[in-house]
Amino acid sequence: xxxxxxxxxxxxxxxxxxxxxxxxxxxxxxxxxxxxxxxxxxxxxxxxxxxxxxxxxxxxxxxxxxxxxxxxxxxxxxxxxxxxxxxxxxxxxxxxxxxxxxxxxxxxxxxxxxxxxxxxxxxxxxxxxxxxxxxxxxxxxxxxxxxxxxxxxxxxxxxxxxxxxxxxxxxxxxxxxxxxxxxxxxxxxxxxxxxxxxxxxxxxxxxxxxxxxxxxxxxxxxxxxxxxxxxxxxxxxxxxxxxxxxxxx
Amino acid sequence: xxxxxxxxxxxxxxxxxxxxxxxxxxxxxxxxxxxxxxxxxxxxxxxxxxxxxxxxxxxxxxxxxxxxxxxxxxxxxxxxxxxxxxxxxxxxxxxxxxxxxxxxxxxxxxxxxxxxxxxxxxxxxxxxxxxxxxxxxxxxxxxxxxxxxxxxxxxxxxxxxxxxxxxxxxxxxxxxxxxxxxxxxxxxxxxxxxxxxxxxxxxxxxxxxxxxxxxxxxxxxxxxxxxxxxxxxxxxxxxxxxxxxxxxxxxxxxxxxxxxxxxxxxxxxxxxxxxxxxxxxxxxxxxxxxxxxxxxxxxxxxxxxxxxxxxxxxxxxxxxxxxxxxxxxxxxxxxxxxxxxxxxxxxxxxxxxxxxxxxxxxxxxxxxxxxxxxxxxxxxxxxxxxxxxxxxxxxxxxxxxxxxxxxxxxxxxxxxxxxxxxxxxxxxxxxxxxxxxxxxxxxxxxxxxxxxxxxxxxxxxxxxxxxxxxxxxxxxxxxxxxxxxxxxxxxxxxxxxxxxxxxxxxxxxxxxxxxxxxxxxxxxxx
Numbered sequence: 001x002x003x004x005x006x007x008x009x010x011x012x013x014x015x016x017x018x019x020x021x022x023x024x025x026x027x028x029x030x031x032x033x034x035x036x037x038x039x040x041x042x043x044x045x046x047x048x049x050x051x052x053x054x055x056x057x058x059x060x061x062x063x064x065x066x067x068x069x070x071x072x073x074x075x076x077x078x079x080x081x082x083x084x085x086x087x088x089x090x091x092x093x094x095x096x097x098x099x100x101x102x103x104x105x106x107x108x109x110x111x112x113x114x115x116x117x118x119x120x121x122x123x124x125x126x127x128x129x130x131x132x133x134x135x136x137x138x139x140x141x142x143x144x145x146x147x148x149x150x151x152x153x154x155x156x157x158x159x160x161x162x163x164x165x166x167x168x169x170x171x172x173x174x175x176x177x178x179x180x181x182x183x184x185x186x187x188x189x190x191x192x193x194x195x196x197x198x199x200x201x202x203x204x205x206x207x208x209x210x211x212x213x214x215x216x217x218x219x220x221x222x223x224x225x226x227x228x229x230x231x232x233x234x235x236x237x238x239x240x241x242x243x244x245x246x247x248x249x
Numbered sequence: 250x251x252x253x254x255x256x257x258x259x260x261x262x263x264x265x266x267x268x269x270x271x272x273x274x275x276x277x278x279x280x281x282x283x284x285x286x287x288x289x290x291x292x293x294x295x296x297x298x299x300x301x302x303x304x305x306x307x308x309x310x311x312x313x314x315x316x317x318x319x320x321x322x323x324x325x326x327x328x329x330x331x332x333x334x335x336x337x338x339x340x341x342x343x344x345x346x347x348x349x350x351x352x353x354x355x356x357x358x359x360x361x362x363x364x365x366x367x368x369x370x371x372x373x374x375x376x377x378x379x380x381x382x383x384x385x386x387x388x389x390x391x392x393x394x395x396x397x398x399x400x401x402x403x404x405x406x407x408x409x410x411x412x413x414x415x416x417x418x419x420x421x422x423x424x425x426x427x428x429x430x431x432x433x434x435x436x437x438x439x440x441x442x443x444x445x446x447x448x449x450x451x452x453x454x455x456x457x458x459x460x461x462x463x464x465x466x467x468x469x470x471x472x473x474x475x476x477x478x479x480x481x482x483x484x485x486x487x488x489x490x491x492x493x494x495x496x497x498x499x500x501x502x503x504x505x506x507x508x509x510x511x512x513x514x515x516x517x518x519x520x521x522x523x524x525x526x527x528x529x530x531x532x533x534x535x536x537x538x539x540x541x542x543x544x545x546x547x548x549x550x551x552x553x554x555x556x557x558x559x560x561x562x563x564x565x566x567x568x569x570x571x572x573x574x575x576x577x578x579x580x581x582x583x584x585x586x587x588x589x590x591x592x593x594x595x596x597x598x599x600x601x602x603x604x605x606x607x608x609x610x611x612x613x614x615x616x617x618x619x620x621x622x623x624x625x626x627x628x629x630x631x632x633x634x635x636x637x638x639x640x641x642x643x644x645x646x647x648x649x650x651x652x653x654x655x656x657x658x659x660x661x662x663x664x665x666x667x668x669x670x671x672x673x674x675x676x677x678x679x680x681x682x683x684x685x686x687x688x689x690x691x692x693x694x695x696x697x698x699x700x701x702x703x704x705x706x707x708x709x710x711x712x713x714x715x716x717x718x719x720x721x722x723x724x725x726x727x728x729x730x731x732x733x734x735x736x737x738x739x740x741x742x743x744x745x746x747x748x749x750x751x752x753x754x755x756x757x758x759x760x761x762x763x764x765x766x767x768x769x770x771x772x773x774x775x
Contacts, residue, residue, distance in 0.1 A: 050613055052768060053765055072615045072617075075613065078613070085607070085609045088544060088548075090551040095544075099543075102540035103537055103611065103616050104614050108535055
């Protein structure tokens with residue numbers, strides 16, 4: 001059984017086919033990287049895989065449970081860091097994580113303990129009583145990650161988790177994600193930083209124009225080269241880079 | 250540079266109109282209203298040419314000064330009126346403030362307010378058509394007046410953007426709303442209390458005399474002087490008006506240079522909320538619905554848009570009713586409670602729209618629709634129900650009809666409960682996007698447009714239907730059947746409770762079924 005299985009997923013916005021018959025298998029216990037150029041459909045795919053956007057066609061299966069026919073059961077297994085979505089930012093950091101825990105139906109005492117631990121682990125304990133609206137971009141990412149983790153999900157779907165995060169915090173987040181995978185959980189993250197995906201992930205899928213053009217264990221996908229080379233091969237760089245001679249003044 | 254910036258502004262506007270139909274509708278409505286008002290004002294201005302000696306000068310100077318002050322003040326209070334060409338966006342480009350000033354001024358005049366002001370300013374030529382030199386000077390004064398307006402508004406907004414933190418901006422926006430209501434309600438208050446009748450024309454004239462020597466009135470008073478034969482004084486005023494424009498231009502350039510070098514901070518550390526209040530909220534019962542309720546209660550205090558709702562609801566009901574009451578019809582005060590209940594209940598109909606994309610948290614967590622609806626209702630009712638009961642009782646007592654207290658509470662509480670139910674239902678069926686927190690609260694329908702109006706109208710209809718037993722009972726009790734007071738309490742609250750239950754149930758089911766569609770609806774345009 002796969003942690004996440006997408007079959008024939010499709011979504012169009014007006015005339016644009018954002019996702020066009022996308023298939024993806026994420027093995028259990030894998031650290032899975034989703035890469036693709038801007039506008040490839042990564043965010044739309046993750047939105048459909050987490051219940052935020054209803055697909056025009058296709059199925060989403062989370063650890064064997066169909067997300068769109070049994071959302072309650074499937075969502076219980078999912079932890080999500082969405083991109084381009086606001087938080088309830090008039091709450092303080094501590095209140096926000098607590099709120100997400102309570103929304104998941106957790107016991108208040110459990111929520112309190114986990115919130116304090118997450119805030120400390122992510123280095124947010126000193127700003128926990130400030131409103132999230134006043135946080136920096138990196139702090140906002142970290143508090144959103146804490147919200148995604150508070151109910152101990154079996155499958156984590158993270159859209160650009162390292163964007164705007166400083167190197168020290170990025171190290172902390174990597175350590176936390178490795179803990180999730182070591183504990184038998186599965187992590188899927190999207191990014192367009194190839195080096196990061198290469199360093200972190202053991203599986204990778206390349207998305208282009210709304211489809212998966214290559215997927216599998218990292219070494220298979222990069223086939224001897226670097227992920228970046230393979231990525232450019234698959235996605236296709238412009239045929240001939242024009243020489244911008246005037247740049248060398 | 251002028252052509253470049255004007256072109257940029259027009260292109261930005263065109264692209265927005267192309268992608269968002271509702272913006273186009275909004276622009277057309279604004280243009281019709283703004284230009285319509287300007288047309289009326291222009292006709293008035295031309296008619297002033299046949300007004301008695303001195304009247305035209307007084308009216309023109311007074312109205313002109315109000316326009317300049319309006320340009321300077323309104324954009325500060327109502328943030329986000331037009332940030333198409335936000336100076337901060339030029340911060341990364343190697344342009345000097347001096348080169349930007351003329352272009353941004355012309356671009357600032359391009360818009361409904363600018364065109365309307367230009368129209369009225371030009372129509373002043375008609376006002377002074379009796380004297381050729383005065384009319385000629387008025388032709389020169391029109392562009393000077395318009396530039397004064399635009400520069401005044403740019404200077405104050407740039408200043409405010411630099412001076413205020415997020416909290417400061419929110420407070421000023423809130424003040425703006427209160428001021429706006431005060432201004433719109435003043436006529437009814439004055440009329441009600443009879444103060445307006447004693448307004449002295451002599452006093453208005455002396456105020457206009459003073460204004461004519463201030464930067465607000467100089468440019469408008471100059472042609473009036475010439476028309477009155479005081480050519481020297483008129484030219485002096487015109488010269489001073491040019492000095493004002495130059496001074497404003499210089500001040501704005503300095504400020505602009507400042508914001509180009511150090512763009513204003515987008516966020517500043519706000520004050521942390523007090524621990525005592527949080528302790529109270531931590532004592533609410535367990536459960537997802539109560540978690541939603543606690544979050545909703547915090548938002549009623551911390552989100553400026555919610556604070557605006559409370560202030561406007563209470564003021565909008567209390568002020569006109571008080572005015573009517575002062576005017577002699579004291580019985581009208583009986584309506585205070587039900588009216589406030591109506592406004593508060595309706596204001597929550599688009600609470601998901603207020604969440605915006607943050608609603609995704611509920612969707613991702615698989616929050617049951619029923620818990621979502623119930624939580625939001627509790628967040629309102631917990632404080633609004635006591636408030637409405639007190640206002641209803643107070644209204645009846647102040648109206649001199651203490652016998653109506655039970656019927657009043659029945660109508661008020663029934664309206665609040667039933668209206669909350671109607672809102673819970675319509676909020677799930679017809680959600681629409683609103684301005685984000687910290688945005689301009691006057692722009693309620695940014696992107697919402699017609700759908701927002703449809704949603705509000707149907708919610709109103711549903712709320713009134715459910716509140717009808719209580720309201721009808723109140724009317725019957727007060728007019729004919731005093732013994733109906735207590736039955737009305739039961740009937741009103743009963744009908745409201747049924748409406749609330751139905752709204753929460755059906756609305757909850759709709760949230761379950763349409764979650765992703767609701768999220769898409771409130772994210773539109775952001």
